Amino acid sequence: MPDKKLIKILDNIAILLEIKGENPFKSRAYSNAAEIIRENQLDIQKEVQEGTLSNIKGFGDALVKKMTEYVQIGKISYYEKLIAEIPESLVDITKINSMGPRKTKLVYEQLGVKSINELEEVCLNGSLKKLKGFTDKSIEIILNSIAHKKASKGLFLQNSVIEYAENLLNQLKSNSQILDAEISGSYRRFAETITDLHIVVSTYNPFEMCQDFKSTFNANQIEKHLLILTNENIPVTVDFAKPDEYILKLHQSTGSDEYTSAFIQLFKEINSSFSFTSEEELYNSLGIQFVPPELRESITALEKAKQFKIPRLIENLDLKGMLHVHSNWSDGRNSILEMALRAKELGFSYIAMCDHSRSAGYTNGLSIERVKLQHEEIDKLNEENHGIKILKGIESDILTDGSLDYPEDVLEKFDIVVVSVHSSFNMSKSQMTKRMIAALASPYTTILGHPTGRLLTSRLPYEVDINEIIDAAADYGKIIEINANPYRLDLSWENVIYAKEKEVRIAINPDSHKTSTLEDVFIGVKVARKGWLEAKDVVNCLDYENFMNGIVNGRISRGNS
Known part of the structure; x- marks a missing residue:
């Protein structure tokens, strides 16, 4: 099991070096080391004791020396020296929206801000606005982020x-x-x-x-x-x-308090027995349908159970396609083939490679020429027949005016187009809603990705009328994603319920950037179940032929799952 304390130290070193303005490669060496330990579940103590750590790519002599010191005495003197120079609490400030290492350094050096509470104070007393780079809008974003962080504590x-x-x-x-x-x-x-x-x-x-x-x-x-x-x-x-x-x-x-209270009342009215061998037996004793744990939020589920109207919820094995994954063509870690073969191992029969589009330069987004080259590679892999179909997809940025990131003659070459907001998060609610609806109106759009942009416990959703977005998806026959990244889970289960009411089809997507997170798709299944979804509501429960036929026809029939 990886040492979480060590991982945190390495991550903190990386951020503190960025705040100091050190060479980015030096900072990246520590963040990469933390990621390697996390990703590969490395037992650093074992690696040090066996003398094998230097064999692992990314661990040079300097890092091996520090890991050895940590194993021997439980700390890294380099880190202790670093936090004696720079307050460790600055790391938390870098995680506030609109901050980051450069601005954190600025407020520390110019205003002496060392904590989130102190950052909030200079926002409120007007001191921060006097610094270059801070506007009324950015200060509002910072204050909202601080409020969200406090609300998320615990x-x-x-x-x-x-x-x-x-x-x-x-x-x-x-x-x-x-x-x-x-x-x-x-x-x-x-x-x-x-x-x-x-x-x-x-x-x-x-x-x-x-x-x-x-x-x-x-x-x-x-x-x-x-x-x-x-x-x-x-x-x-x-x-x-x-x-x-x-x-x-x-x-x-x-169950929730509401659900459990209603259930206990029903139980007292009907049952005198207190001994059961299963929850199914408990429900049978009341003459009602079993309610899966995910649905035990409100009395709605209990009322449905009395009417025997709880549907067969989607299960992991219902999924047949893996949509919205990234490869090392953009910011992913693994090759297209590696991602495809891992999806095949997990039981999937098709996978859509959806690397980032050209405007996402920070993620090595694909130029038009690179799109062409990637399609040639996908054609070659499909010809080799690796036992899984590979679709030509893209995650296209939704530009500020709602247009997509490529001209029509490029967009028409993709099997699927996932459209997502990756920039200009701070538009007004009406502007953002209009922007996203314009993207849904495009004949080339297949799926709307991570619709609210939230990051659980760390970033608020952008301002958008999500019901209006769902209504537009219904009107245009578009699919909306449950992004199964555990930090997103976007759509939320509450919004999934509304999407189902509007008969909008859902795609459960892992948004994976490496083979080890492809299994996140099954986390998305839990969100779907909590949103009352059945297999027929989820497009990647379709087999390859029906999925492709539905995409080509522009609308996917709800009856083909």
Whole structure:
């Protein structure tokens, strides 16, 4: 398991060097090292002890020396020296929208700003506006970002807790006296962000097991409950229950307060039994349909269950196509073939390469000439028949006037065109809405990518009337993406529900830039399930022939999934 503390140190060194104005290559060496450890799940202690770290590309002598020091004494003296020169808290400021290393250095040197609270203060007292490069609009963006960051404090992304949660679950289940254990709470019903973890455990000896695990997890004990605070400050509650109590406790701790309250009322009216072997049996005892955990947010699901109108929600195995992925032709890490073969291993029969378009120079976007060369490579790979169809796609920037990034004679050569906003986020709501609708009106647009531009816990959505966008997609017969990147999950599940009402087809896309994140597409399936989607609502549940026929015809029939 990679050392998260070490990864954070390396990332911080990279940012602090940028603030200092050091050679960008020097900064990049540390950020690359952090990414290599993350990506390859490197055990640095093992690599150092076995003397193999220098064999890994990206770890030169200087980095190996620092990694060795970290393994031996638990810190890196170079980093300690760096944060003695520059406050470590500046790293947090760089992550505020409209800041970054250069502006962070400016406010530190000119105004003595060392923290987010101090940045907020100079925004409000007018000091910041006196510095070159800061306008009323940029200050408004900074203040909104600070407010969002404060509101997001104590919120955790699903992917940031899954490793800890699964390890904890495995430790519990490895004990022979534990009959079953499952994560419940908002995590189980796939809330976009969570405040804590809740685990319910089945055992014949709940109090004794609670005592036994207390020292293992360095936890506080309250009767048959353990309270744990992880190194990342995630609160965890572990409830130990007898087998005949387990299912009810699991169910009660999964749903929202609204849902659970309504369910308990129904349960009291109908049922006198308290012992069940499964949640399905619990629902059957009430004479209603089983409600999947993802839908247990409001009483709407319970009302549907009484009418037996819960649909068969989409499942991972329903997906057949992998759309919106990037390769090393733009800012991806892997080749087209590597991405395609990994998608094939995951069970997909077609994949659409959607590298960035030419305006995205910062991502090595494709010039018209490079588009032609990439298409030649895709043709060659398809001729070689690697067991998966490779589609010619592009992620086209939506320009400020709503036009796409290539002339028509280039756009018509793509199998699919994903259109996305990557710049000028700070337009007014009406301007941004008009811009995106213009892109949807293009006959070459296939899919609208990450429609609100949000980054969970770090960046607010841009101002846009998302319902109006969904309405326009319905009018023009366009597809909207659930971007399954765990930092995006965009469309949100609430907006997915509205899109389904408007009969807008959805694509579940990983937006992957490397083979290791292609599996993010299955995170998108959870969002789709929470939005009540069935396989027929999702375009990449179509087989290759039906998908391509639908694209060629301009509209994809809802009945062909």
